[in-house]
Amino acid sequence: MTxxxxxxxxxxxVLTPRGGDVLRGPGDDCALLRPPPDRELAVSxxxxxxxxxxPAATAAGDIGWKSLACGLSDLAAAGAQPAWCLLSLxxxxxxxxxxxxxxDGFGALAxxxxxxxxxxxxxxxxxxxxxxxxxxxxRGRELTRSGAQVGDGVFVSGWPGRxxxxxxxxxxxxxxxxxPLVEALNRPQPRTALGQRLAAAGATACIDVxxxxxxxxxxxxxxxxxxxxxxxxxLPITPELAxxxxxxxxxxxxxxxxDDYELCFTGPDDLDAERLTATDGVAVTRxxxxxxxxxxxxxxxDGSRSASADHAGYRHFGP
Amino acid sequence: MTxxxxxxxxxxxVLTPRGGDVLRGPGDDCALLRPPPDRELAVSxxxxxxxxxxPAATAAGDIGWKSLACGLSDLAAAGAQPAWCLLSLxxxxxxxxxxxxxxDGFGALAxxxxxxxxxxxxxxxxxxxxxxxxxxxxRGRELTRSGAQVGDGVFVSGWPGRxxxxxxxxxxxxxxxxxPLVEALNRPQPRTALGQRLAAAGATACIDVxxxxxxxxxxxxxxxxxxxxxxxxxLPITPELAxxxxxxxxxxxxxxxxDDYELCFTGPDDLDAERLTATDGVAVTRxxxxxxxxxxxxxxxDGSRSASADHAGYRHFGP
Numbered sequence: 001m002t003x004x005x006x007x008x009x010x011x012x013x014v015l016t017p018r019g020g021d022v023l024r025g026p027g028d029d030c031a032l033l034r035p036p037p038d039r040e041l042a043v044s045x046x047x048x049x050x051x052x053x054x055p056a057a058t059a060a061g062d063i064g065w066k067s068l069a070c071g072l073s074d075l076a077a078a079g080a081q082p083a084w085c086l087l088s089l090x091x092x093x094x095x096x097x098x099x100x101x102x103x104d105g106f107g108a109l110a111x112x113x114x115x116x117x118x119x120x121x122x123x124x125x126x127x128x129x130x131x132x133x134x135x136x137x138x139r140g141r142e143l144t145r146s147g148a149q150v151g152d153g154v155f156v157s158g159w160p161g162r163x164x165x166x167x168x169x170x171x172x173x174x175x176x177x178x179x180p181l182v183e184a185l186n187r188p189q190p191r192t193a194l195g196q197r198l199a200a201a202g203a204t205a206c207i208d209v210x211x212x213x214x215x216x217x218x219x220x221x222x223x224x225x226x227x228x229x230x231x232x233x234x235l236p237i238t239p240e241l242a243x244x245x246x247x248x249x250x251x252x253x254x255x256x257x258x259d260d261y262e263l264c265f266t267g268p269d270d271l272d273a274e275r276l277t278a279t280d281g282v283a284v285t286r287x288x289x290x291x292x293x294x295x296x297x298x299x300x301x302d303g304s305r306s307a308s309a310d311h312a313g314y315r316h317f318g319p
Numbered sequence: 320m321t322x323x324x325x326x327x328x329x330x331x332x333v334l335t336p337r338g339g340d341v342l343r344g345p346g347d348d349c350a351l352l353r354p355p356p357d358r359e360l361a362v363s364x365x366x367x368x369x370x371x372x373x374p375a376a377t378a379a380g381d382i383g384w385k386s387l388a389c390g391l392s393d394l395a396a397a398g399a400q401p402a403w404c405l406l407s408l409x410x411x412x413x414x415x416x417x418x419x420x421x422x423d424g425f426g427a428l429a430x431x432x433x434x435x436x437x438x439x440x441x442x443x444x445x446x447x448x449x450x451x452x453x454x455x456x457x458r459g460r461e462l463t464r465s466g467a468q469v470g471d472g473v474f475v476s477g478w479p480g481r482x483x484x485x486x487x488x489x490x491x492x493x494x495x496x497x498x499p500l501v502e503a504l505n506r507p508q509p510r511t512a513l514g515q516r517l518a519a520a521g522a523t524a525c526i527d528v529x530x531x532x533x534x535x536x537x538x539x540x541x542x543x544x545x546x547x548x549x550x551x552x553x554l555p556i557t558p559e560l561a562x563x564x565x566x567x568x569x570x571x572x573x574x575x576x577x578d579d580y581e582l583c584f585t586g587p588d589d590l591d592a593e594r595l596t597a598t599d600g601v602a603v604t605r606x607x608x609x610x611x612x613x614x615x616x617x618x619x620x621d622g623s624r625s626a627s628a629d630h631a632g633y634r635h636f637g638p
Contacts, residue, residue, distance in 0.1 A: 040351050041354055041360075043438065045406070045407045047409055130366060
């Protein structure tokens, strides 16, 4: 008599903390929330599909973690504090061990970030996970893609490219446990605390790096009507990443690799990246400058420039 | 150069009305909302999977309509006024004619119900549609499954069973255009206006009939800790439905067929169903009474009783 109602109760109803804004959680037709009246509500929805967003052999716990991390990263990019989420899980059959592991991974991140699972849905079908997240942001403190100004600095958190390098390593070997690059792929760390501090720090535009640094910065440039020059020598690269491939390959990962869920943002050129780094424990690096036009250019130490079109990022239906 | 960003812009960004609560719609990491401070927020998420929730040959416009209708029906069951939604669309390839037709069906219902599409996501994969809906409900006016009282009447809107009969006809013949039963399957009418009036009319519990009348009423009984007797002779059956199969088959559709998205609710036995019917233009029928226990019993005109366990409704992972 195992059905989806019982499964949802068993694995998901008691998974996460209960926010004071959640009047009614899972188990009815709708969840019922009372958002704080002095905040704006930021929401996003993301679907992860097996063999598109993650390899079929990915551990269930990592899939659970990642399916929530994607949405939290969107909240981070908007400067919002995570609050609650809805989960719609589609899977081919009932595998209780898989469900328990998925719920563990999802719940671990939800608990760390204080996110209540307020409701959900479960269907039969090819493995696919949709998470809708909601967070709160003080009025006037929300970040968008469209505020970058000529002369602003361009900044990035952490070390984009690690997840792409981790994926390459993962696909080459099944024995990748403990590899920090594979860990970056499987357990991305949404920069929610940093995101909430950025508006106060003077950030003018922000996006999370889900499709690739060049592609996502490109979205800021398009939305803001500006260009940018990236300082090739300033791109942050961890020793593990530097050792994972040729210099050319590493650069392709840093500029074109998706799935890192770092934040790329713009702000005053003298924005105190070191202070942000110290407060948050995650490196913030100034990697370039907003220009009046010219798209996205990569500037080498010798002053030579190249367009970044080779690093277009992941597109689901692109050419 | 057609990619998901361009597709989302082309088909979905300008699809729906723009609510005053929507500060920022599609195109950024998050949508930004300002819910009315004196209302509670009701939310739900539903996924429709091809060949599970609808036959593969279903017209794109019908899929678009239905994927929003499911969520709106949840809002109706909670007594909430529809406000905005998020759409995550997963499809195997870019078929622009299909997308345009899907958007037309989705947009037709969204416009009728005043729902803003505030954001979304698009992925490559087997056809599957997830819609998250949000609505507002006055404090204390929200409906749940758990308030049914012994002695309450049991009521249902419209004519459950039509969608199941329509599915049977649809599977038997491709030439079913204009058939009201197939129309009930493809273009279900979420009872949002009725749902918003139910709390004021004295309703004590409510659910939408997505899995089947007996199964969904069973959820009310379980959540409220009560039983019910359904008056077999009172079950509403349209002439088209009565003519669509044997008496036994018709009863199986009425009690066990899902996908109608009618409302089943409880309230004072003398609740004025006729007045609700007149106000809303959709029939409201008293079909039984809440009892102290005994599960769900079907009471025949001769007074004989049978359990309704044969009409357990659709379960994704059931036995």
